Amino acid sequence: LNIELINTGTELLLGFVTNTNQQWLCRQLSQRGYVVTRQLAVPDTGAEIQQAVREAFTRGNLVITTGGLGPTSDDLTRECIAQLFGRPLSEDAASLAKIERFFRERNRPMPERTRLQALVPEGARVLANNNGTAPGLALELDAAAYGRTGQRGLLIMLPGPPRELEPMFLTEVVPLLLERFPPNEPFACRVLRSTGVGESAVEERIAGRLQPLVAAGLEIGYCARFGEVDVRLVARGPKADELVKQAEQTVRSLIGKHVFGCETDELPAVIIRDLTARRQTLALAESCTGGYIAHRLTNVPGASAVLTGGFVTYSNEAKQTCLGVRSETLATHGAVSEPTAREMAEGARDRLRSTYAIAVTGIAGPGGGSAEKPVGTVYMALAGNGPTLVLRQLNRYDRESFKFVTSQQALELLRRRLNDLGGNFRPL
Amino acid sequence: LNIELINTGTELLLGFVTNTNQQWLCRQLSQRGYVVTRQLAVPDTGAEIQQAVREAFTRGNLVITTGGLGPTSDDLTRECIAQLFGRPLSEDAASLAKIERFFRERNRPMPERTRLQALVPEGARVLANNNGTAPGLALELDAAAYGRTGQRGLLIMLPGPPRELEPMFLTEVVPLLLERFPPNEPFACRVLRSTGVGESAVEERIAGRLQPLVAAGLEIGYCARFGEVDVRLVARGPKADELVKQAEQTVRSLIGKHVFGCETDELPAVIIRDLTARRQTLALAESCTGGYIAHRLTNVPGASAVLTGGFVTYSNEAKQTCLGVRSETLATHGAVSEPTAREMAEGARDRLRSTYAIAVTGIAGPGGGSAEKPVGTVYMALAGNGPTLVLRQLNRYDRESFKFVTSQQALELLRRRLNDLGGNFRPL
Numbered sequence: 082l083n084i085e086l087i088n089t090g091t092e093l094l095l096g097f098v099t100n101t102n103q104q105w106l107c108r109q110l111s112q113r114g115y116v117v118t119r120q121l122a123v124p125d126t127g128a129e130i131q132q133a134v135r136e137a138f139t140r141g142n143l144v145i146t147t148g149g150l151g152p153t154s155d156d157l158t159r160e161c162i163a164q165l166f167g168r169p170l171s172e173d174a175a176s177l178a179k180i181e182r183f184f185r186e187r188n189r190p191m192p193e194r195t196r197l198q199a200l201v202p203e204g205a206r207v208l209a210n211n212n213g214t215a216p217g218l219a220l221e222l223d224a225a226a227y228g229r230t231g232q233r234g235l236l237i238m239l240p241g242p243p244r245e246l247e248p249m250f251l252t253e254v255v256p257l258l259l260e261r262f263p264p265n266e267p268f269a270c271r272v273l274r275s276t277g278v279g280e281s282a283v284e285e286r287i288a289g290r291l292q293p294l295v296a297a298g299l300e301i302g303y304c305a306r307f308g309e310v311d312v313r314l315v316a317r318g319p320k321a322d323e324l325v326k327q328a329e330q331t332v333r334s335l336i337g338k339h340v341f342g343c344e345t346d347e348l349p350a351v352i353i354r355d356l357t358a359r360r361q362t363l364a365l366a367e368s369c370t371g372g373y374i375a376h377r378l379t380n381v382p383g384a385s386a387v388l389t390g391g392f393v394t395y396s397n398e399a400k401q402t403c404l405g406v407r408s409e410t411l412a413t414h415g416a417v418s419e420p421t422a423r424e425m426a427e428g429a430r431d432r433l434r435s436t437y438a439i440a441v442t443g444i445a446g447p448g449g450g451s452a453e454k455p456v457g458t459v460y461m462a463l464a465g466n467g468p469t470l471v472l473r474q475l476n477r478y479d480r481e482s483f484k485f486v487t488s489q490q491a492l493e494l495l496r497r498r499l500n501d502l503g504g505n506f507r508p509l
Numbered sequence: 510l511n512i513e514l515i516n517t518g519t520e521l522l523l524g525f526v527t528n529t530n531q532q533w534l535c536r537q538l539s540q541r542g543y544v545v546t547r548q549l550a551v552p553d554t555g556a557e558i559q560q561a562v563r564e565a566f567t568r569g570n571l572v573i574t575t576g577g578l579g580p581t582s583d584d585l586t587r588e589c590i591a592q593l594f595g596r597p598l599s600e601d602a603a604s605l606a607k608i609e610r611f612f613r614e615r616n617r618p619m620p621e622r623t624r625l626q627a628l629v630p631e632g633a634r635v636l637a638n639n640n641g642t643a644p645g646l647a648l649e650l651d652a653a654a655y656g657r658t659g660q661r662g663l664l665i666m667l668p669g670p671p672r673e674l675e676p677m678f679l680t681e682v683v684p685l686l687l688e689r690f691p692p693n694e695p696f697a698c699r700v701l702r703s704t705g706v707g708e709s710a711v712e713e714r715i716a717g718r719l720q721p722l723v724a725a726g727l728e729i730g731y732c733a734r735f736g737e738v739d740v741r742l743v744a745r746g747p748k749a750d751e752l753v754k755q756a757e758q759t760v761r762s763l764i765g766k767h768v769f770g771c772e773t774d775e776l777p778a779v780i781i782r783d784l785t786a787r788r789q790t791l792a793l794a795e796s797c798t799g800g801y802i803a804h805r806l807t808n809v810p811g812a813s814a815v816l817t818g819g820f821v822t823y824s825n826e827a828k829q830t831c832l833g834v835r836s837e838t839l840a841t842h843g844a845v846s847e848p849t850a851r852e853m854a855e856g857a858r859d860r861l862r863s864t865y866a867i868a869v870t871g872i873a874g875p876g877g878g879s880a881e882k883p884v885g886t887v888y889m890a891l892a893g894n895g896p897t898l899v900l901r902q903l904n905r906y907d908r909e910s911f912k913f914v915t916s917q918q919a920l921e922l923l924r925r926r927l928n929d930l931g932g933n934f935r936p937l
Contacts, residue, residue: 388799398861
């Protein structure tokens with residue numbers, strides 16, 4: 082099975098938008114054993130889309146397109162695919178009824194052009210869109226199509242907006258794929274997400290011990306980003322599940338403390354889940370991360386039950402006024418110091434009456450460093466019911482990566498505490 | 510001139526990482542009149558990279574690759590390109606010296622494999638990397654190459670890490686492109702970035718008045734994201750500059766209040782710049798945006814001179830403790846109300862002694878709505894030296910889009926005030 086993904090949209094090639102659909106679809110597919118072999122972005126002109134689809138079918142037997150199913154004049158995918166494969170379009174009554182209901186429920190008039198979205202190429206299957214008006218389409222290219230254009234296989238057309246594409250993929254496309262391209266052998270995949278240890282250190286610790294499983298067919302992949310290393314364990318064949326399970330156990334036995342989740346888990350969601358289960362709360366005092374830890378936590382639905390509040394205290398004055406950091410502490414040790422981090426965390430915990438508080442103070446750069454405290458120096462503190470823990474790190478990255486890595490370390494400090502994993506971990 | 514971009518990397522097709530290089534390069538190129546006609550991502554195997562490059566040259570005369578120039582075993586671009594075009598690799602003394610210096614300056618031992626990065630295909634030009642060890646390469650495919658493989662044109666190979674690729678593109682590639690593919694006619698491009706007005710409203714207001722310029726050769730493009738609409742004005746030929754300037758004037762005369770910047774300007778940077786110039790300061794009180802406004806502002810270098818601090822006050826208790834919101838206000842009007850937003854902003858301003866304060870309180874969803882205050886309801890307040898301004902908006906989006914749109918509206922409220930544009934603007 083060769084899978085090609087075609088993202089249509091002139092805005093992609095002008096660099097106006099990030100192609101987030103690509104990553105999302107590739108990840109969803111690869112975790113189910115369907116690895117995309119090629120991804121392509123083309124402008125939304127009929128000729129370019131037709132050429133891309135035609136070429137893709139010379140290599141692949143499953144082609145997925147995104148975009149171009151909307152009602153405006155540059156939405157050409159439906160029409161040009163119908164033309165390419167000689168499948169006349171006709172209005173699908175069920176789709177039209179659904180579109181009409183969509184507008185009725187929102188008390189909005191239905192623009193006439195929206196009706197175009199109910200057009201379906203002959204023989205295509207409609208993929209329900211429960212979050213927008215453009216249904217997706219699945220078109221089987223059988224022997225007849227092959228005779229006409231030299232293609233055969235399955236073409237799936239998805240709408241461009243992620244909030245429409247994502248649920249449609251999960252509820253409509255995944256079952257279709259499993260039915261149409263059933264895995265010819267069992268497939269198992271597990272992604273273990275770790276933090277607090279570098280890629281080469283992860284590999285060094287686990288590769289040797291996994292060697293017997295690799296000899297039995299296990300594939301290992303590593304993916305490192307700043308502050309995170311994913312370990313991907315894949316196996317095929319009758320023993321796939323068993324191999325991956327054994328591999329997971331081995332990895333956990335070797336670097337288990339660093340593993341915060343699986344597949345697409347994010348550290349903030351893990352923290353929210355852990356605190357919610359314990360009915361405990363968290364407060365934040367952020368200097369150099371500037372609200373980023375609060376932002377990451379509040380992206381998680383349900384964060385309000387856990388996060389009592391946060392302070393962004395850039396200035397010394399704000400550290401005193403909002404958190405009660407003492408002026409002597411600031412004068413003697415400076416804003417970027419262990420005592421300041423400690424007082425920030427304890428101040429946030431006490432003022433917001435939370436179970437825990439995390440504080441971060443450091444020098445993000447590009448300016449502000451010194452010999453003793455170079456750019457990248459960060460102190461992070463965790464205040465709770467026991468003694469306050471303070472960690473010093475050196476995070477030398479660009480400004481945004483600095484914020485991410487620092488937020489990751491600070492949250493990990495709490496995750497370690499919540500899971501009794503010990504507070505002293507290696508720097509990232 | 511046909512330009513094709515090839516991003517190499519198995520991690521892209523597994524969906525482990527977002528292809529940010531694609532957007533960045535496409536945008537940089539298009540703003541200089543070089544529009545990418547096709548973008549491709551392929552796994553980092555030698556055969557796939559070779560096939561992609563070979564095919565790209567059947568359509569394009571400029572091909573840019575990213576990735577695969579590093580020292581590890583899956584970095585194959587250099588080698589497989591040399592093989593494809595029959596250009597033997599030899600070690601470039603200047604590149605090697607630079608790599609050695611890179612490690613010496615950082616007091617780190619130089620891994621032996623790093624030496625591979627000094628290998629250069631015969632006839633290739635080295636593109637200096639001042640932020641890493643892998644130099645880029647530019648390879649002219651002349652008549653001899655054409656005879657061998659049927660290709661001709663220019664192949665540019667860039668390293669994958671954005672912090673290496675981006676400066677290399679600007680200092681090495683742009684001059685090379687201008688020399689090798691000089692625009693055969695003058696090209697002008699201007700992107701005006703607006704907020705507070707929808708895409709169709711922008712088009713409705715400006716399209717008619719721009720018609721005479723379009724007849725003279727102006728091209729207009731729109732790009733809408735939640736909370737932002739870009740208008741792209743492009744012209745070619747001897748009158749390009751004049752046409753685009755006239756068009757910009759016309760657009761500004763019609764929707765100027767909504768235009769917050771040009772090209773890649775972001776609203777937070779505009780706010781920081783405006784406040785810095787006025788030596789004024791800002792405080793934040795965020796409920797439903799959960800620290801996202803603080804995060805966006807603190808991504809801008811120099812934010813510390815302007816942002817005195819911020820509060821993330823999810824709970825009623827935090828609103829009282831941190832900001833001094835009165836319990837009667839909360840009891841009578843609720844946390845999501847005009848009086849609460851007003852007291853939050855005034856409390857933040859007074860406690861952090863800032864010139865201005867922005868407050869936001871609302872219902873991000875998915876839960877928490879009522880008939881009177883449905884999910885998406887937001888009150889945002891701007892406190893300054895005059896009367897406090899409060900705005901009610903209805904932002905019905907998913908959680909992360911809600912945060913973005915709301916942060917955009919709140920910052921725009923301040924930008925309007927700073928530029929005397931009037932405080933009452935149309936909802937997005």
